[in-house]
Amino acid sequence: xxxxxxxxxxxxxxFSAFFSDLPSNDFNTLxxxxxxxxxxxxxxxxxxxxxxxxxYFAAAVPGSFYKxxxxxRSINLFHSAFSLHWLSQxxxxxxxxxxxxxxxxxxxxxxxxxxxxxxxxxxxxxxxSGFLRSRAQEMMxxxxxxxxxxxxxxxxxxxxxxxxxxxxxxxQDAWNDLVLESSGSSGHPLVRLCVGNMIKEWQxxxxxxxTSLGLITSEKRxxxxxxxxxxxxxxxxxxxEANGSFTINKLEVFKGGSPLVVNQPDDEAEVGRALxxxxxxxxxxxxxxxxxxxLSKELFLRVEHKGTSHAKEVLEQIQFxxxxxxxxxx
Amino acid sequence: xxxxxxxxxxxxxxFSAFFSDLPSNDFNTLxxxxxxxxxxxxxxxxxxxxxxxxxYFAAAVPGSFYKxxxxxRSINLFHSAFSLHWLSQxxxxxxxxxxxxxxxxxxxxxxxxxxxxxxxxxxxxxxxSGFLRSRAQEMMxxxxxxxxxxxxxxxxxxxxxxxxxxxxxxxQDAWNDLVLESSGSSGHPLVRLCVGNMIKEWQxxxxxxxTSLGLITSEKRxxxxxxxxxxxxxxxxxxxEANGSFTINKLEVFKGGSPLVVNQPDDEAEVGRALxxxxxxxxxxxxxxxxxxxLSKELFLRVEHKGTSHAKEVLEQIQFxxxxxxxxxx
Numbered sequence: 001x002x003x004x005x006x007x008x009x010x011x012x013x014x015f016s017a018f019f020s021d022l023p024s025n026d027f028n029t030l031x032x033x034x035x036x037x038x039x040x041x042x043x044x045x046x047x048x049x050x051x052x053x054x055x056y057f058a059a060a061v062p063g064s065f066y067k068x069x070x071x072x073r074s075i076n077l078f079h080s081a082f083s084l085h086w087l088s089q090x091x092x093x094x095x096x097x098x099x100x101x102x103x104x105x106x107x108x109x110x111x112x113x114x115x116x117x118x119x120x121x122x123x124x125x126x127x128x129s130g131f132l133r134s135r136a137q138e139m140m141x142x143x144x145x146x147x148x149x150x151x152x153x154x155x156x157x158x159x160x161x162x163x164x165x166x167x168x169x170x171x172q173d174a175w176n177d178l179v180l181e182s183s184g185s186s187g188h189p190l191v192r193l194c195v196g197n198m199i200k201e202w203q204x205x206x207x208x209x210x211t212s213l214g215l216i217t218s219e220k221r222x223x224x225x226x227x228x229x230x231x232x233x234x235x236x237x238x239x240x241e242a243n244g245s246f247t248i249n250k251l252e253v254f255k256g257g258s259p260l261v262v263n264q265p266d267d268e269a270e271v272g273r274a275l276x277x278x279x280x281x282x283x284x285x286x287x288x289x290x291x292x293x294x295l296s297k298e299l300f301l302r303v304e305h306k307g308t309s310h311a312k313e314v315l316e317q318i319q320f321x322x323x324x325x326x327x328x329x330x
Numbered sequence: 331x332x333x334x335x336x337x338x339x340x341x342x343x344x345f346s347a348f349f350s351d352l353p354s355n356d357f358n359t360l361x362x363x364x365x366x367x368x369x370x371x372x373x374x375x376x377x378x379x380x381x382x383x384x385x386y387f388a389a390a391v392p393g394s395f396y397k398x399x400x401x402x403r404s405i406n407l408f409h410s411a412f413s414l415h416w417l418s419q420x421x422x423x424x425x426x427x428x429x430x431x432x433x434x435x436x437x438x439x440x441x442x443x444x445x446x447x448x449x450x451x452x453x454x455x456x457x458x459s460g461f462l463r464s465r466a467q468e469m470m471x472x473x474x475x476x477x478x479x480x481x482x483x484x485x486x487x488x489x490x491x492x493x494x495x496x497x498x499x500x501x502q503d504a505w506n507d508l509v510l511e512s513s514g515s516s517g518h519p520l521v522r523l524c525v526g527n528m529i530k531e532w533q534x535x536x537x538x539x540x541t542s543l544g545l546i547t548s549e550k551r552x553x554x555x556x557x558x559x560x561x562x563x564x565x566x567x568x569x570x571e572a573n574g575s576f577t578i579n580k581l582e583v584f585k586g587g588s589p590l591v592v593n594q595p596d597d598e599a600e601v602g603r604a605l606x607x608x609x610x611x612x613x614x615x616x617x618x619x620x621x622x623x624x625l626s627k628e629l630f631l632r633v634e635h636k637g638t639s640h641a642k643e644v645l646e647q648i649q650f651x652x653x654x655x656x657x658x659x660x
Contacts, residue, residue, distance in 0.1 A: 014401040018389060023361040031353040031392040057401055059348060059389040062361040071344040071387055 015056035020069055023062035034058055064088060066130040070138040077144050078135055084149035085163070087227040088127045091119040095223050105218070107175050108226045110160040110168025117157040124229040128239045136245035136329065143329040145246065150230040151253045151323030162257075162320035163230045170310065171279050174302035175221045178295065179214040215298065216291060224290045226283055236323055246327040256322040260315060271315055272308030276300045345386035350399055353392035364388055394418060396460040400468040407474050408465055414479035415493070417557040418457045421449040425553050435548070437505050438556045440490040440498025447487040454559040458569045466575035466659065473659040475576065480560040481583045481653030492587075492650035493560045500640065501609050504632035505551045508625065509544040545628065546621060554620045556613055566653055576657040586652040590645060601645055602638030606630045 002012035019030060038053035063069050065080065066088045093099040094116055101115035109120045135145060152161040160168060233253050240246055260278065264270045280287075280300050287296045307314050332342035349360060368383035393399050395410065396418045423429035424446055431445035439450045465475060482491040490498065563583050570576055590608065594600045610617075610630050617626045637644050 016401050016404075023364065027357050027361060027390065031357060031390075034353065034392065037393060037398065057391070057399065058393075059391045060357065060361075061387070061389045062364065063367060063388075068367065069387065071346050074346075 016059065017056050018059050018061050018070070018075075020061040020063065020065055022064060025062075027060045027062070030060065031058075066127050066134070068134045068137065072137050073140050075135075075138050075143065076140050077146075078139065079146045080131075081148050082150065084128060084131065084147060085124075085151075085228050085230055087120070087123050087229055088130075089123070090225040090227045091123045093119050094225055102222070103225055104222055105176075106168075107172055107221060107224050108160070108164070108167040109158060109229065110164030111172075112158050114158075120229050121157050121231075121235060124231055124235065125239050128231075128236070129243060132240065132243040132245065136243065139329045141329065145325070145327040145329070147323075147325040147327070149323050150228070151236070151321045152230040152232055153253060153321055155232060155234070157229070157232070157235070160230050162318055163228055165314075165318045166275075166279060167226045167228070167283070170275065170306035170314070171303050173306055174299050175224070177302050178216045178291075178299060179218045179221050181214050215295060220291065224287070226286075228282075230321070231323060233323065236325065240325070240327065245330060247330055248325070249328055250324065250326040253321050253323050255319060257320045260318050265315055268308045268311035271311035272304040272306070275307030275314055275318075276304035279303055346389065347386050348389050348391050348400070348405075350391040350393065350395055352394060355392075357390045357392070360390065361388075396457050396464070398464045398467065402467050403470050405465075405468050405473065406470050407476075408469065409476045410461075411478050412480070414458060414461065414477060415454075415481075415558050415560055417450070417453050417559055418460075419453070420555040420557045421453045423449050424555055432552070433555055434552055435506075436498075437502055437551060437554050438490070438494070438497040439488060439559065440494030441502075442488050444488075450559050451487050451561075451565060454561055454565065455569050458561075458566070459573060462570065462573040462575065466573065469659045471659065475655070475657040475659070477653075477655040477657070479653050480558070481566070481651045482560040482562055483583060483651055485562060485564070487559070487562070487565070490560050492648055493558055495644075495648045496605075496609060497556045497558070497613070500605065500636035500644070501633050503636055504629050505554070507632050508546045508621075508629060509548045509551050511544050545625060550621065554617070556616075558612075560651070561653060563653065566655065570655070570657065575660060577660055578655070579658055580654065580656040583651050583653050585649060587650045590648050595645055598638050598641035601641035602634040602636070605637030605644055605648075606634035609633055 001015075005012045019027075021027070035052050035054045037057065038055055061069050065083070091101065093101040094103045096102055099115070100113075101119040103109070103112050103116040106112050106116075109117055112120075139145070150161075150163055152159065152163075154161065233251060237248070237251055240248055240251070259265070261267070261271050261274045284296065284300075287299065291299070331345075335342045349357075351357070365382055365384045367387065368385055391399050395413070421431065423431040424433045426432055429445070430443075431449040433439070433442050433446040436442050436446075439447055442450075469475070480491075480493055482489065482493075484491065563581060567578070567581055570578055570581070589595070591597070591601050591604045614626065614630075617629065621629070
């Protein structure tokens with residue numbers, strides 16, 4: 001870019017990078033990891049060559065990218081990596097017992113009923129639509145956008161591919177275990193904890209835990225849903241075309257990422273740990289908030305055990321597809 | 331501003347605020363304190379009226395404002411509040427024993443020798459010059475700058491006014507106490523700590539502590555200097571004029587701020603606490619880093635006691651002057 005400017009007889013441009021994320025994220029760590037800016041007294045070549053320095057101005061922008069983040073016509077290039085599959089929220093109807101979209105018995109859209117799937121798809125398309133509408137206002141004429149997010153190859157949204165295998169199989173079974181586990185079946189400390197709570201609740205006149213003998217109620221499980229949707233090419237294309245502000249240069253789905261375990265694929269315990277860690281890194285914070293850290297730890301222990309027992313199958317089946325889009329602002 | 335645009339038949343403008351500070355500052359807390367942005371679908375009037383919402387885009391910019399922070403010609407208005415009296419560093423010569431600027435026996439410029447004072451002044455002017463040079467590149471034509479920082483009314487830089495009384499009297503005496511206190515004089519735990527260190531140092535063959543019987547050596551004190559300079563109007567004006575990019579609309583020094591203690595001015599212990607807290611809020615982090623938290627606690631305890639003993643005098647004398655500058659970009 002700098003070369004092109006110089007060859008045309010212009011001074012090379014200055015670059016600004018805006019890092020955007022939700023306000024609750026840790027921007028302090030990002031700032032401390034940024035190398036210092038190179039001395040602006042030097043030429044752009046020296047700038048770019050200066051090792052351990054950055055050759056761009058940096059800023060952080062807290063907010064939801066499904067809404068406006070920048071002033072009108074102020075940005076040349078947008079890039080989003082592995083974020084657009086995160087829904088802005090679980091659709092309300094998915095946790096509404098009266099709704100046909102109620103995701104009873106499940107914690108993810110994978111393998112869910114048609115109503116749930118359609119609510120998830122609608123949420124994804126409404127969110128992506130908000131993203132494109134906002135960026136179309138913020139982008140300068142001639143701007144470009146490069147987007148990467150989780151995707152799926154199936155037409156059916158209840159087959160969520162890699163994300164589905166991650167959150168719709170062993171992870172789902174681990175939640176079911178928490179619901180089904182009887183308090184009389186073992187002397188496990190968490191069971192004792194539950195009994196302790198039952199006694200406390202009994203004392204304050206709310207013997208809730210007595211109706212269900214599990215570590216959590218089935219309602220508690222059903223109220224939790226992973227707010228992720230891996231779109232198909234078609235899901236994605238429909239929104240871009242409806243928005244109308246961007247030309248599609250490229251829109252593809254491709255197999256990406258490395259396998260779940262690279263170094264010790266034959267070590268079954270390692271596969272189990274990797275499965276649990278993958279689930280936790282994606283959704284751990286949400287699960288802690290929903291059932292507390294103790295039960296969350298218990299849940300992931302079960303995911304790990306199930307992953308270890310089905311190591312070969314897990315390793316063969318879990319693979320992620322990505323949607324990659326290159327769009328131009330008309 | 332929005333009204334003026336609308337009256338002229340234009341759409342009201344959008345506003346962006348960039349909050350800048352050193353990268354080590356806590357931007358996460360700032361982001362969590364920002365109200366959510368108002369729905370951009372509403373009109374600017376509704377925007378501005380929306381309570382509990384902000385009507386501007388927000389971003390954070392980590393870096394030193396004595397260097398470049400923003401791209402060329404990208405900012406309309408700069409404002410800096412109570413930061414420009416912070417030097418980018420203590421001048422090297424001020425802690426160089428061989429230099430005539432060595433600030434022997436003191437931890438601040440207040441009451442220091444001429445060499446030290448001149449080094450501090452030079453550092454301030456070089457820093458402010460870097461600030462103005464950077465902003466002159468970043469500012470759009472017709473831009474404005476409103477600056478407020480600590481200032482002094484005296485021509486003599488070794489009379490630092492309020493800052494001088496804060497860091498050049500009881501605070502200075504507290505440092506001297508740490509140097510002078512004999513390890514034989516009391517059974518205070520910190521003294522025992524020092525004796526413990528002496529034994530450790532003796533064991534590793536470096537019996538440094540034996541030459542000085544204080545809690546810290548005089549060198550340790552002399553290597554600490556508060557990197558603050560309260561400029562006079564003249565100090566400030568010289569730099570703005572030498573830079574030449576800005577027209578001075580207003581450059582004044584005025585008495586500002588509230589007294590050290592507002593609610594219980596007759597409570598001597600309260601005055602002592604307020605004095606220690608003021609010193610700690612300004613320089614606590616630097617002192618912790620220089621002598622450790624234990625000795626720092628000890629230092630501020632002494633500041634508090636001295637403030638309590640001289641409460642009336644402290645309350646009468648400590649007042650702060652501020653330099654206020656309104657500059658236009660030519």
